[in-house]
Amino acid sequence: MxxxxxxxxxxxxxxxxxxxxxxxxxxxxxxxxxxxxxxEQGKGTNPEELIAAAHASCFSMALAFRLAEAGFQARELKTKAVISMEKEGGGFTIKESKLTLEASIPEIAEHKFKELAAEAKANCPVSKLLNAKIILEAHLMKPTY
Incomplete structure (x- = not known):
């Protein structure tokens, strides 16, 4: 453990x-x-920002592992997570985590990229922890040689 x-x-x-x-x-x-x-816009961090950082980093690592298992290696995975929190009743609820990925992965087909990204989204430990809708936007960037 x-x-x-x-x-x-x-x-x-x-x-x-x-x-x-x-x-x-x-x-x-x-x-x-x-x-x-x-x-508001004060200095310091907050729980939602930390959850966003945790989700983006967890997903990126999970995808890196999935890619390696499938015989690929990313040049770069840039993941942004946006946590949406709404007022509900007397408090607030996190409604979703939206992951946006820009990836540079040599020689991977679009369908395989989408498949592996979806697996990483579903199986990263932070995704499993969150009891919220998780959205993934994955974009494969064309390699620049």
Missing amino acids: IRKEADVVWRGDGKTGQGEITTQSKALSGVAYGFTSRF
Whole structure:
């Protein structure tokens, strides 16, 4: 079993309080988050941004593994994840994660690329974790030699 951790410290109420996030690897160490970074344009990060980063990076790695198993190697996989959150009742709900992929993969057919991307979307651990609609847009970029 692999375990990864993050620690959060929050001080104050939900609107005016402030938090700090530190990850096990220390890639994030005391990174600020709060109401303004989540619902406005304040400095710091927020849970939805972190979920987007987690989903995009997980999907990209899953696709890299799928490609290797099929005999391909990507020159580059550029994945953007957009998390959509909507007001629902007295709170908010994450409604979807939209993945947009631009890939440069030599000698792969479009149908095989789409098949492997769909498998990676369905099987990356973060996709399995999210209880939301997950959309994937995958674009194969023509190689520039």
